[in-house]
Amino acid sequence: MTQGSLRFEGREVPIHDGDTVASALFRTGVRTFSRSLKSHRRRGLYCGTGECPNCTVTVDGVPGVRSCVTPAGGGMRVERGRGWPSAEHDLLHVTDLMHPLMPVGFYMKTFVRPRFAWPVAERVIRRHTGSGPLPRRREPARTTSRHLHVDTIVIGAGTSGLSAALETVRAGERVLLCDAFGVGSQVPRPRRDAIGALEAEARKEPGIEILEGYAALGVYEGPTVALASQDELVQVHPSRIVVATGAAETHEAFPGNDLPGVWLGRAASRMASAHGVPPGSRVVFVASTGEGLEHLLALVAAGTNVTAAVVPSAFVDRVPPAVEAIADGELVSAHGRGRVRSVVVRERGLERRLRCDALVLSTGLSPRDELARMAPDEPVEVVGDAAGDGDTPRVTGGHLCLCEDVTVHDAEQAWAEGFRSAEILKRYTTATMGPCRGAMCGRALTAFAAARSDEGDRAAVARTTARPPVRPATLETLAASVHEMIEKRTSLHETHLAAGAALGWSGGWKRPFSYGDAAEEYAAVRERAGLMDVGTLAKILIAGRDASALVDQVFPGRVADLPAGRTRYVLALDEAGYVADDGVLCAFEDGSYLLTSTSGGAERMDARLREWRHRLGLHVHLLDRTSELGAILVAGPRARDVLEPLSDDPIDAAALSHATHADVTVAGVPCTAIRTGFVGELGFELHHPRSRGPELWSALQSAGEAFAIRPFGLDALEILRLEKGHLYVGQDTLPDDTPAKLGLDRLVDMGKEWFVGKAALERLAAMPLGRRLTPLTFAGGPPDTDGLRGMPVMAGGDVVGRVTSAATSPALGRAIGLAWIRTHGGELPTDLRVGEATATIAETPFYDPDGERLHG
């Protein structure tokens, strides 16, 4: 019965019940499914279990989809990725003839000289290799990421995985059972009957969570297991890991082994029994295991014309009479142009050629134990086929590695060059590094090394390192968690949006950059009054018996003598004497302090204070109040006039002068008002309970109407603070800037007995400064000063520094900025240029150098 159709390279392909993309295509006669990575050799269906790269096609624009494990869906658009003009008639197949030009390690050998040849060759190679073109202009995918905590994760939902999950859940544990495809979907057909009952039991268990279509990519320290589906990345944190990933069928390396028409047993028997399509009209079968014999019988039962079967003599009796049994025969090679036409079999020393159009091999198992091998120290248990020893494939010729197009001849050449162990053969030839991750070729590579190495050379024959990802995953899925940035918002977020603010990221917060006209916002602050949401500031309460001792030792300046009600600008140094942060410290009557420091740095500052509390053994309570307190800055010559009608508390110059703070009630909202001067005008920072933010903001706006008060954003702030020469730690500093390099020596009291970084500063005092953060004014540059930031500072043809901040100052009528500039013998260079502009060393503050406007 057909279930609609899919579209394959311009024609309709009917879909039958239970079809995969591969079976639907195979039924309509498609034999070449892909072209190989480098040599553009034809590749047909091979493993049928989603391991090998042969059946990969492009589905709905997504390249590299394994058609043998992808259910066919009505309306799918399917095409083959590689090949020019098409995969069916691929002229690039000539590259196979040029194989000598691209030997293993070719990028180190050919196209290397002349040197200009490589860029050209690289472009050609890049275009014609790989899995097909990536979709252009595709909608960004909405992939998600999550974490799961369980007692045990069972990876692989086949027979042994289901059994392990049931056993574990009955022991009282919570179990996550995941499978790259579906529960029981990869169980070989002869063992299918038993799985139904197990599956039903597992699905009934509330303690088992089942994730289907989730491939385990790797086991990491923790342990953590990464699972990927089409649109989700799951990081699982279990206490125990059970690997039940089963086994692939052995990949034998013999001449002609990559021809379309060479099948592994599972693929062939599934195609015949489940999809009703025989793998060929004359089939030769090579079976050397019980499972192989089952596949042979399944093929015959499904009506496939199997002409001969190469089996161990013990199986001869069980070969159906219609099939010629070749006892203890040996497969030599497969032949044909573009597909199998005949095979050569050695029987009792004599070679025989058998005509056929399909060769099916089922000669053993290759356990998929990569997850266990990559995490030897994690609590990993391997069960079922994955725990087996596996069978050793014969390696006589042909393709060792299908994914990377590595032939046995290539490996021999590498061996001759001295790459004499499985591990370094892998690294040199890239065998096992393709999409199958060594599932097919890993054991063939080891067998290759074992056959050539000296007896007892265990390093040569050790299995190659297993590394994540062991299953293919899209970059979209791997990048899932980057979408999930935590967006921190102040309580005024909606207020800003309603006011038409342009919000942007700043230190993990969404903050207004401007409300439409930064120049007007700037003018409001300088001439009248402005209003800014500074709730993003880090706000940390420092209290307890040793609070004063802690601040005295963590901050390099004099703070122990800070009287209650006063504030002081402080730096925070690390042990190397480098400036890590800055902030404003307010002292209270009860001996506690409130520290406000750089937005976005609250966790780091809190960690720093906690670190030194621990290391110095001090009795201090620390409380990060950043998210609990809002803060609004009212700044400008009329700031006090805005506040006065809103408060009954004294806020006049005597009660609340520059660098003091007081608890006041403004518009009914209890606030700690801090007199600050970051923008260089009379300023009040009103710290208040977060929930009261919107009402306080709107009261201030109403009261400020008489003075045409304006909310201002980070763009205006940038000009305001630069005019005062204030720096941003992080933007204007480098990781190894000392206070001296920043011209902030006045904030360090070397007379103090001890503070964090003091010994380092003493040591550094004897060394030349090297560079200094230097205020500059610019002339003759472009009107747009945005471009100046980050530009190199030049002196006589040498780069001597870099501009860290720049803005056009309305107060000065010219461009100003900060730059770090290299010093020689303590002197700064002269005749500086930045791009087109000449730069002159200036003094800060650029604006109101005597700070008259701050007081008042």
Place this chain on the structure above:
Amino acid sequence: MTLRIPCPTCGERPHTEFTFGGEARPAVAEDTEADFARVFLPDNHPGSARERWFHALGCRTWFELTRDATTNRIG
């Protein structure tokens, strides 16, 4: 080796919740030379050493523990 860190307040937790604070060293050095070594010359001893850890995504406590850098064994 599974790296689970014993936090003095929260018990054993996955290491992803913690920040490594470096080798445990005295806060104060005898002289500036010793201070230089203290800050810039970690022992990087391939074996057991005292380390400082911070339960950043938990109770935010700093504490010390002994870890073997080659085996990740703690204690």
